[in-house]
Amino acid sequence: MSLHLxxxxxxxxxxxxxxxxxxxAWTAHFAQGTxxxxxxxxxxxxxxxxxxxxxxxxxxxxxxxxxxxxxxxxASPAEAMTEARGVFIGGGNTFVLLKTLIDTGAFHxxxxxxRNDLPYMGSSAxxxxxxxxxxxxxxxxxVYPPQFEAFGWIPYNLNPHYLDPTTDSTHMGETRETRIKExxxxxxxxxxxxxxxxxxxxxxxxxxxxxxLAARIFTAGNVPVEMPSGPFSL
Amino acid sequence: MSLHLxxxxxxxxxxxxxxxxxxxAWTAHFAQGTxxxxxxxxxxxxxxxxxxxxxxxxxxxxxxxxxxxxxxxxASPAEAMTEARGVFIGGGNTFVLLKTLIDTGAFHxxxxxxRNDLPYMGSSAxxxxxxxxxxxxxxxxxVYPPQFEAFGWIPYNLNPHYLDPTTDSTHMGETRETRIKExxxxxxxxxxxxxxxxxxxxxxxxxxxxxxLAARIFTAGNVPVEMPSGPFSL
Numbered sequence: 001m002s003l004h005l006x007x008x009x010x011x012x013x014x015x016x017x018x019x020x021x022x023x024x025a026w027t028a029h030f031a032q033g034t035x036x037x038x039x040x041x042x043x044x045x046x047x048x049x050x051x052x053x054x055x056x057x058x059x060x061x062x063x064x065x066x067x068x069x070x071x072x073x074x075a076s077p078a079e080a081m082t083e084a085r086g087v088f089i090g091g092g093n094t095f096v097l098l099k100t101l102i103d104t105g106a107f108h109x110x111x112x113x114x115r116n117d118l119p120y121m122g123s124s125a126x127x128x129x130x131x132x133x134x135x136x137x138x139x140x141x142x143v144y145p146p147q148f149e150a151f152g153w154i155p156y157n158l159n160p161h162y163l164d165p166t167t168d169s170t171h172m173g174e175t176r177e178t179r180i181k182e183x184x185x186x187x188x189x190x191x192x193x194x195x196x197x198x199x200x201x202x203x204x205x206x207x208x209x210x211x212x213l214a215a216r217i218f219t220a221g222n223v224p225v226e227m228p229s230g231p232f233s234l
Numbered sequence: 235m236s237l238h239l240x241x242x243x244x245x246x247x248x249x250x251x252x253x254x255x256x257x258x259a260w261t262a263h264f265a266q267g268t269x270x271x272x273x274x275x276x277x278x279x280x281x282x283x284x285x286x287x288x289x290x291x292x293x294x295x296x297x298x299x300x301x302x303x304x305x306x307x308x309a310s311p312a313e314a315m316t317e318a319r320g321v322f323i324g325g326g327n328t329f330v331l332l333k334t335l336i337d338t339g340a341f342h343x344x345x346x347x348x349r350n351d352l353p354y355m356g357s358s359a360x361x362x363x364x365x366x367x368x369x370x371x372x373x374x375x376x377v378y379p380p381q382f383e384a385f386g387w388i389p390y391n392l393n394p395h396y397l398d399p400t401t402d403s404t405h406m407g408e409t410r411e412t413r414i415k416e417x418x419x420x421x422x423x424x425x426x427x428x429x430x431x432x433x434x435x436x437x438x439x440x441x442x443x444x445x446x447l448a449a450r451i452f453t454a455g456n457v458p459v460e461m462p463s464g465p466f467s468l
Contacts, residue, residue: 046412047419093416095375135376139408141329142369142417148378174373178280182327183376185281 002204003153004029004119007127009160009194009211011091019060019123022199025210026088027064029119029201033085036069037061040110042100043092043125057090077106081113091124091160094137098129099145111151120153124160127200131157132189136180154202155190156234157183162193162216177216177224184220190234191218198229207232236438237387238263238353241361243394243428243445245325253294253357256433259444260322261298263353263435267319270303271295274344276334277326277359291324311340315347325358325394328371332363333379345385354387358394361434365391366423370414388436389424390468391417396427396450411450411458418454424468425452432463441466 006022006029013021030037039061041053048056054070061068068088074080081087087110089097101107114120122130128137129150136157165175174182180191194200198211209215214226217234227234240256240263247255264271273295275287282290288304295302302322308314315321321344323331335341348354356364362371363384370391399409408416414425428434432445443449448460451468461468 044419045408045416047416096416096420136374138374140370140372140413140417141375141382142413142420144382148375174279179374179376182279182281182330183374185278186330186376 001116003114003202004117005114005130005153005202006119006121006199007130007154007158007194007202008121008123008199009127009162010196011123013197017060018056021197022210023064025199025201026121027066029121030061030066030086032119035083035085036067037086037088037121038071038074038080038084039068040071040087040089040097040101040106040126042104042106043090043094043097045090045092048092053090053092057088061088071106077104077109081109081118084113084118086119086121087114088121089123089126089129091126093142094125094128094134094139095141095143095145097125098134098147098150099143101129102146107151114151114153127158127160127194130154133157133187135187135189136183136191138176154200154207154234157189157191159191159193162195164216177218180218180224184218188220192216192227192234193218193224207234235350237348237436238351239348239364239387239436240353240355240433241364241388241392241428241436242355242357242433243361243396244430245357247431251294252290255431256444257298259433259435260355261300263355264295264300264320266353269317269319270301271320271322271355272305272308272314272318273302274305274321274323274331274335274340274360276338276340277324277328277331279324279326282326287324287326291322295322305340311338311343315343315352318347318352320353320355321348322355323357323360323363325360327376328359328362328368328373329375329377329379331359332368332381332384333377335363336380341385348385348387361392361394361428364388367391367421369421369423370417370425372410388434388441388468391423391425393425393427396429411452414452418452422454426450426461426468427452427458439467441468
């Protein structure tokens with residue numbers, strides 16, 4: 001049993017089609033097997049429906065010859081996992097995603113399957129839930145989930161869409177870095193700021209950062225460090 | 235029994251001292267009475283300690299001749315409220331604030347006192363909690379509070395530090411407006427985007443927006459509207 005994870009900062013890079021910027025990675029990730037990739041539309045970006053969101057993702061996958069089916073079209077999440085060649089949780093609102101995963105029973109079914117070798121892909125909110133908790137999401141808490149603990153497949157948290165501070169801003173709202181520092185006043189969990197256009201690939205004990213930008217690693221009590229693309233351990 | 239609220243978008247406007255931009259408003263708000271204004275440091279901006287944060291706020295208040303004392307220096311939050319001429323909840327992390335208010339029993343004590351005429355002031359996170367829920371905070375969910383419901387003194391939610399979308403950005407993270415639209419997929423509560431440098435003054439049934447900028451009002455299913463400064467009802 002080992003993990004096979006592809007965790008992307010974002011689904012879409014400016015000026016490119018949906019999932020386009022790391023297409024080679026996910027087509028390879030899901031090349032094996034006979035069943036569909038099961039899509040989890042629960043994060044509902046912009047409030048879009050499960051069906052509409054699934055159709056959007058399916059279009060991108062089927063253009064690459066990979067069959068896809070929404071998790072809600074199966075009799076149960078557990079049944080979906082038995083037929084799946086892999087699972088992809090799309091981005092949207094992390095709180096809505098986590099609450100729906102738990103309310104539907106999909107949380108346990110997906111967790112068991114992914115820990116038992118099923119290839120997983122997440123983007124944005126779907127990457128957030130791979131971490132220890134959703135405590136470093138950028139999203140608004142628009143619904144109240146029964147917990148903040150996430151799947152914990154990786155022993156750190158992600159902050160997708162990581163944005164560097166803009167030094168010329170006069171806005172007094174907290175920067176992303178300030179928010180993550182506050183997180184570390186209350187949590188001793190490393191946080192990886194994953195910049196747009198980058199993604200993680202994890203197979204068992206081997207982890208690699210891909211894409212054109214470094215990641216920023218925050219640990220409690222320490223100055224953040226830049227982590228270049230390539231293999232890493234954290 | 236009526237409410238007396240001063241709800242500021244931010245504590246500090248760029249280039250001005252702490253609480254400086256609406257000093258005339260809060261000195262008038264807390265001019266009556268003999269006891270101290272009770273400061274609630276629970277939101278701990280940047281993880282600062284209760285004592286340090288209280289000292290910071292006290293310096294600003296005592297420079298205007300208004301005595302101040304931290305809520306944690308009383309035997310209990312209820313005792314603090316009996317001695318207070320008013321209460322000020324400072325900004326920081328909304329989740330930490332709400333959780334600590336509930337864990338300490340201050341939530342109930344402050345709620346009862348404010349509903350019974352005690353003048354209240356909030357900035358940023360301290361304004362957020364005056365609304366129906368913390369569901370439109372910008373903060374990271376760094377701790378898990380037992381509820382998202384807030385004081386509900388006003389029948390809508392606030393989004394402090396409201397930022398207009400930047401039309402030239404290539405960043406794919408959601409804009410503030412997109413996030414609030416997502417909130418309205420799940421909640422039928424009006425949201426006021428309160429821009430920096432503006433504040434609300436509420437006395438009983440009379441509400442007024444102060445400051446140099448309009449507020450932006452979001453309601454479920456409708457196009458957002460700009461609300462100019464001056465009296466309003468919502």
